[in-house]
Amino acid sequence: MRPVLVLASFGVSAPEAREKSLAPIVREIKAAFPDFTVTEAYTSAFIRRRLQEQGIEMLSLAERLEELHREGVREVYVQPTHLTPGEEYENKIVRETEPFLSRFSVCRVGEPVFFCEGGGKDDDIARGLAAIVPDVMPQDGEETVLLGHGSPHRHNPVYTLLQRCADEERLPVHIGVLEETDVPNFAMVLERLERRGKKRVLLAPLLLAGGRHVAHDLAGEERDSWKSRLEDAGFSVRLDLRTLGERAAFRRIYVEKVKRLLGR
CATH class of the missing domain: 3.40.50.1400 (Rossmann fold)
Structure with missing residues (x-):
């Protein structure tokens, strides 16, 4: 069998x-x-x-x-x-x-996906970010905000590690999470954007699949969506609603993960 x-x-x-x-x-x-x-x-x-x-x-x-x-x-x-x-x-x-x-x-x-950290060819943080960023590079005068889920129960360090990696690479990328009890939350992302001094944002999901989080929490017209909150803070927001599962470079990570699982 x-x-x-x-x-x-x-x-x-x-x-x-x-x-x-x-x-x-x-x-x-x-x-x-x-x-x-x-x-x-x-x-x-x-x-x-x-x-x-x-x-x-x-x-x-x-x-x-x-x-x-x-x-x-x-x-x-x-x-x-x-x-x-x-x-x-x-x-x-x-x-x-x-x-x-x-x-x-x-x-x-x-x-x-984001499991091993610490440099080298097996650094999942750097490899994952490299698979995402070319697809969401901002236009002139923009900054990119990638919105993940976060954890309501305890801090998940992956999002902080992704931000640190982006900063080390000097990328105009800001990582946020939906869960207000986790970090980096909206206030932290807003502070980073304001320090950069640009008023245009490319907002995209750091989520594998679409659904309510993308349609409402990220891009909705409701006052508490990230799009609305950024606009209320004076930013012009451009949306890229493609999820990670829709990005070919990111999907290839799963093939590599299976190879590692099989010892190949």
């Missing part, structure tokens, strides 16, 4: 967003690893319920691994599409895989 690659994602319920962001990653992984069966799992119970209401059955990682074990699969590799090694990765991927480690001949878990 062929070995199996399980792509474990947080999940996307909107069909158009799923087709633009996650589906291309799945297709490219299948093309890059033709000797493997490629399947998916979603870690978000909320997203799985939303899909079930649409008549789409998507399993959690534990459910997918249980299914593969029943089918007699002996070799399983789990590659997360998550961006950071946060609580979702730790609790919904690493911990959910642990009971199955002894039930397969081979069962390994890969790394999220």
